[in-house]
Amino acid sequence: MSRPNGPGTGEGADLDPSVRIGLLKAMMLSRTLESACCELNPRWFPAEGEEGVIAGAFFGLRDDDTMAPHYRGPFLAYALRGADLSRLVGQALGKANGYARGRALGFTGPAAMGIVPWVAGDLGTTIGVATGCALGFSYEGSDRVTVCSFGDGTTNRGDFHEALNLASVWKLPIVYVCQHNQYSISLHASEVLPIEQISVRASGYGMPGLTVDGNDVFAVHSAVRDAVARARSGEGPTLIEARTYRLGGHWASDPGGYRLPEVQDAWRDKDPIPRAVSELVTSGDLTQHDVDSMWDEVRQAVDAAVTVAKACPDARLEDIGANEVFADVSEGMSALRGERGEPWLA
Amino acid sequence: MARLSFAEALVEGMRHELRTDDRVFLMGQDIGKMGGVMGGSRGLIEEFGPRRIRETPISESAMVGAAIGSAMVGKRPIVEISFGEFLPTCMSQIVLQAANLHYMTAGAIDVSIVVRTRIGDGPYRGHPQCYESWFAHVPGLKVVMPSTPTDARNLMIAAIRDPNPVIFFEHMWLYHGVREEVDNSPTAASLGKAAIRRAGRHVTVVSTGWMVHKALEAAETLAVEGIDVEVVDLVSLAPLDIDTIASSVRRTSRIVVAHEAWKVGGIGAEITAAITEACFFDLEAPPVRVGAPHHPLPMAKPLRDAFVPDVNDLLRAIRQAMAT
Ligand SMILES: Cc1ncc(C[n+]2csc(CCOP(=O)(O)OP(=O)(O)O)c2C)c(N)n1
Numbered sequence A: 001m002s003r004p005n006g007p008g009t010g011e012g013a014d015l016d017p018s019v020r021i022g023l024l025k026a027m028m029l030s031r032t033l034e035s036a037c038c039e040l041n042p043r044w045f046p047a048e049g050e051e052g053v054i055a056g057a058f059f060g061l062r063d064d065d066t067m068a069p070h071y072r073g074p075f076l077a078y079a080l081r082g083a084d085l086s087r088l089v090g091q092a093l094g095k096a097n098g099y100a101r102g103r104a105l106g107f108t109g110p111a112a113m114g115i116v117p118w119v120a121g122d123l124g125t126t127i128g129v130a131t132g133c134a135l136g137f138s139y140e141g142s143d144r145v146t147v148c149s150f151g152d153g154t155t156n157r158g159d160f161h162e163a164l165n166l167a168s169v170w171k172l173p174i175v176y177v178c179q180h181n182q183y184s185i186s187l188h189a190s191e192v193l194p195i196e197q198i199s200v201r202a203s204g205y206g207m208p209g210l211t212v213d214g215n216d217v218f219a220v221h222s223a224v225r226d227a228v229a230r231a232r233s234g235e236g237p238t239l240i241e242a243r244t245y246r247l248g249g250h251w252a253s254d255p256g257g258y259r260l261p262e263v264q265d266a267w268r269d270k271d272p273i274p275r276a277v278s279e280l281v282t283s284g285d286l287t288q289h290d291v292d293s294m295w296d297e298v299r300q301a302v303d304a305a306v307t308v309a310k311a312c313p314d315a316r317l318e319d320i321g322a323n324e325v326f327a328d329v330s331e332g333m334s335a336l337r338g339e340r341g342e343p344w345l346a
Numbered sequence B: 001m002a003r004l005s006f007a008e009a010l011v012e013g014m015r016h017e018l019r020t021d022d023r024v025f026l027m028g029q030d031i032g033k034m035g036g037v038m039g040g041s042r043g044l045i046e047e048f049g050p051r052r053i054r055e056t057p058i059s060e061s062a063m064v065g066a067a068i069g070s071a072m073v074g075k076r077p078i079v080e081i082s083f084g085e086f087l088p089t090c091m092s093q094i095v096l097q098a099a100n101l102h103y104m105t106a107g108a109i110d111v112s113i114v115v116r117t118r119i120g121d122g123p124y125r126g127h128p129q130c131y132e133s134w135f136a137h138v139p140g141l142k143v144v145m146p147s148t149p150t151d152a153r154n155l156m157i158a159a160i161r162d163p164n165p166v167i168f169f170e171h172m173w174l175y176h177g178v179r180e181e182v183d184n185s186p187t188a189a190s191l192g193k194a195a196i197r198r199a200g201r202h203v204t205v206v207s208t209g210w211m212v213h214k215a216l217e218a219a220e221t222l223a224v225e226g227i228d229v230e231v232v233d234l235v236s237l238a239p240l241d242i243d244t245i246a247s248s249v250r251r252t253s254r255i256v257v258a259h260e261a262w263k264v265g266g267i268g269a270e271i272t273a274a275i276t277e278a279c280f281f282d283l284e285a286p287p288v289r290v291g292a293p294h295h296p297l298p299m300a301k302p303l304r305d306a307f308v309p310d311v312n313d314l315l316r317a318i319r320q321a322m323a324t
């Protein structure tokens, strides 16, 4: 499985055509939605070029599984769980219609969506929380799993090491996906990681580790699918390193002058979306016309969402919720608050 | 004399010590070719190179631990935690190691480190948590928060030279928002001294960081109404310069304490308690505190603007102190 960024690894060839088409559409949605947010909010984090990892990791999970997406490109997971796209865009803009009602600018939705949200900016701690979801599943003896993604830079946090060790000791049902885009803000991975492949870290925790071509969505997804099956059957966690490249800046308005333009151009040529398109057109699963109408559908959905979100008022002062810091004891505890909506790509 | 922004003055302070003392080095994320978060180390990599200006992995606990250890063997590291929001990730190292080592070894070890970090609501609008009072609570840590470029430079120099761990809070609104003429003689300020920024007869307003500037603005507004406000810039949260505050309060007999951190358990609580103990019979009115309301800091701009104490909150508090 260790063939990073070859031209079409052939992995995932056994995936059902409907899954392959779903993966493509998930990438299209992620690209369109996140780019729209970047255009509207210069502080949003571009995920362009990394959609192979994002879609490959979170597509096709069961309704009762948990997802813990990286902060770069988080919205696909929510869309897959039926989030209203206009509320996601509203969230990125701090509008009143956002799921967090302006409290967290990042990524939160109803608990019923089963997604570990970002409520603070400290990298790495969500890995522990995601591991805890897997602990809950193990504890209840169910076959539910958690998929958790994070950046390459975040694997240098102690929280990453502690969580992976714990998950392995307890054989927790979790798949760790490293969205390796080669950068932590301005620092190239080679400046802060003494190893070429992050997947080798897995052996230190006694779990399987593999490196896949992150720009080949089919390769990512088939690796995740196998690891999910392994987790479901009680065999414990897996670390998957999916190698990709951050085509945009760290944030949307970051000129990113610390990178080499020729390297950037080379990675542009490996864009995961055209790659998947050409595989699907070559295999005869899609015609170019099908592809165009998929783009049309996705763009229309996102355009409509942007229109609604832009027209929406800013977060309202009453939503500051000074009296909502604690849960109401009389209401008891609810693990599944809020509605879920019709999943995108259902 | 040079007209420097707060950020430039911070860099000047570090540059001065880097030039004169090879034991001094800086570590943190994005402090090299990017020039530091918000330009907080601009130009240093070009002058001092990667041995002195060290890019780190995202490993805050190891970074602070490594600073402490290198201080134990005689170095004078400055470790940069990009934003105050990440201080909790290295809390054990700061609170249990850095703070304790000197005392617990009966003085055998000095921990001469500076932990610098950015806090406060500002143009960046990211990670603005104000946790400074947590550190003032812990014996063995010095805690400073400059409000002017001159202080930024001279306190940085003092912090680097101090044989103790100094937690250095840099308010993000000040970074590029405040400029002043800074003299050509970098000197170490004395740590642990408050500064009177505006003399006044009727009420003492004690504040920190960006809030000092809001207090000065409120003072100008109230001067028109005949209320003469004395503005004390705390500068140092630990040690706390209660003497300067108390002597001001003995003259004015009223005190308002204002900061951007949560009011509950903030440094203002300590100051009002200490002043009440020291000046109970000098006070004409109960102390008034201004601080953030007791809920997490929301992110959307209108909510955040409502959360962060502003000049109006200060005006209200000062008028309240004047009403009795
Ligand atoms: C504990 C902590 N330290 C530092 C930061 C500042 N920071 C925000 S994003 C980032 C880079 C993260 O790199 P990586 O994990 O590779 O994710 P990417 O941004 O590349 O997607 C850094 C250092 C942070 N948010 N949290």
Ligand SMILES: [Mg+2]
Binding pocket: A151, A152, A153, A179, A180, A181, A182, A183, A184, A185
């Ligand atoms: Mg990265």
